[in-house]
Structure formats: C-alpha cells, structure tokens
Amino acid sequence: MSSISGQGKSTEINTTEEIQINEILLNKINKILTIVLEENKALKNYKEKLSLQKNMSFTSYNKPSLSIKDYLYRIQSYSEAEDNTIIIGLMYIDRICEHSSVILTPYNIHRIIFVSILMAIKYNEDICFDYEFYAKIAGISMKELKILEREYIDLIKFHFFVGKEEFDKYKIYIDDIEIEPNKK
Numbered sequence: 234m235s236s237i238s239g240q241g242k243s244t245e246i247n248t249t250e251e252i253q254i255n256e257i258l259l260n261k262i263n264k265i266l267t268i269v270l271e272e273n274k275a276l277k278n279y280k281e282k283l284s285l286q287k288n289m290s291f292t293s294y295n296k297p298s299l300s301i302k303d304y305l306y307r308i309q310s311y312s313e314a315e316d317n318t319i320i321i322g323l324m325y326i327d328r329i330c331e332h333s334s335v336i337l338t339p340y341n342i343h344r345i346i347f348v349s350i351l352m353a354i355k356y357n358e359d360i361c362f363d364y365e366f367y368a369k370i371a372g373i374s375m376k377e378l379k380i381l382e383r384e385y386i387d388l389i390k391f392h393f394f395v396g397k398e399e400f401d402k403y404k405i406y407i408d409d410i411e412i413e414p415n416k417k
Contacts (some may be wrong), residue, residue, distance in 0.1 A: 237342050245410075248305075250289045251270070254306060254309055254310055255309070255316050255319075256306075257319075257412070258316050258407065259302060259305045259306055259309060259319070260302065260412045261410040261412055262305060262407070263300075263301050263302040264325055264410055264412055265299050265323070265407070266326075266337065266342065266346070266409065267271050267301060269337050270337055270338065270339060270342065273336045273337055273338065274338075276336075277396070279336075282334070282336050283336075283338055283340075285334060286334070286335065286336070286338065286340075286341060288382045289335070289384070290342045290344075290377075290380050290381050291335070291341040291343065291344040291348075291381060291383060291384070291385075292338075292340050292344075293341070293344065295338055295340075295344075295348040296339045296340060297372075299343070299372075299408065301342060301346070304346060305319070305342055305346065306396050307370065308346070308347060308350050308370060308371075310365070310371060311370045312350070312351075312354060312362070312370060314350060314353070314354050314358065315357070315358065317357060317360055317400070318350065318353045318354055318357045319353070320404060320407065321353035321356065321357055321395050321400070322346070322350035322352070322353040323349070323403065323407075324395060324399070324400070324403055325349040325352055325353060325389060325393070326345060326346065326349045328359065328392055329345065329349070329385065329388050329389050332388065332389060332390050332392065333388040333389075334382055335388060343371075344371070344373075344381055345385075347370070347371045348378075348381050348382060348385045349382075349385075351367055351371075351382070352385060352386075352389075352393065356362060356393045356395075361409075364378055364379065397405075
C-alpha cells in the first residue's frame with residue numbers, strides 16, 4: 234500500500250498490482266505541452282491574454298514547483314488511468330483552448346492537465362474514484378476540484394465524445410513525436 238498525502242488524512246491506495254506507467258507516452262505529451270507553452274509565451278499579445286485569464290479558476294498565483302512531466306507521472310500512477318485516457322485528456326486540452334479564450338500558461342497548465350485527464354477518466358474508464366481521492370492527486374481541495382470541473386465543462390461546451398478517426402489522428406501524431414532516449 235502507498236498513500237497520497239494531502240490536506241488532512243492520507244488516502245490509501247492498493248498497489249498490490251504493479252501499475253504500468255507509459256513513460257514514453259508521458260514524455261511525448263510533456264514535450265507537446267512544453268512546446269505549446271513556449272509558443273504561447275511568444276505570442277505578441279501574450280501579456281494581454283495572460284491578464285484576461287487571471288480571474289479563471291484554473292489560474293494560480295504561483296507556478297507549481299512540480300514539472301509537467303512529474304505531474305503527468307503522478308496523475309497516471311495514482312489514478313491508474315489507461316494510456317488511451319491520457320491521450321483523450323490531451324485531446325480535451327486542445328478542445329478547451331479551441332472553444333474558449335484559454336491559452337496554456339505556466340500558471341494554469343497543471344490544473345488544466347488534471348481536470349482534462351479527470352474528465353477523460355470519467356468518460357473513458359469503467360472505474361472512477363471519489364473526489365477526495367482525485368483532489369489529493371491534484372494537490373487541491375475537493376471544493377476547488379468541483380469548481381474547476383464545473384468551469385471546465387462550460388468551457389469545453391460538453392464536447393466529450395471522441396470518435397475513432399479523431400483519436401487515431403492524435404495517436405499517430407503522438408507516436409511521431411521524437412524524444413531523447415533514456416529521458417524520463
């Protein structure tokens with residue numbers, strides 16, 4: 234058994250079955266998201282867009298200390314999300330940016346990643362844990378998680394269905410991403 238320490242008591246998780254983490258997939262998604270962050274920062278109106286997002290629930294006052302790669306690893310290892318679910322989460326990140334004024338920044342990326350994967354888990358997986366469990370994985374309160382989820386659903390306009398053709402395009406795109414060997 235291992236535990237996720239959060240505010241208050243820890244939640245125990247059964248780890249008798251070894252969790253298979255797809256480090257290659259997580260590294261590729263990390264690379265994609267890092268490139269998007271760099272491209273967004275280079276936008277001419279970046280500071281203006283950044284200030285418009287200050288009032289969104291996804292925006293935090295400080296940049297999280299955990300890297301995107303480590304956060305993805307944390308999410309997959311504790312939630313036991315399937316690889317396809319992680320890919321659907323990436324698709325949802327694209328959708329939220331397409332259907333709203335959200336741009337990914339160092340101040341919102343972690344929360345957007347988490348809620349995107351959580352919504353993908355709810356859409357794609359047979360087993361879901363409770364809010365307390367997911368809030369501890371995310372490192373936020375249950376109340377904040379529920380607020381983020383509600384705002385996310387509005388921003389994505391309930392567009393959760395993923396067709397096979399669209400999924401396959403994303404999978405091919407991710408498969409084509411090159412990462413440095415032996416890089417975690």
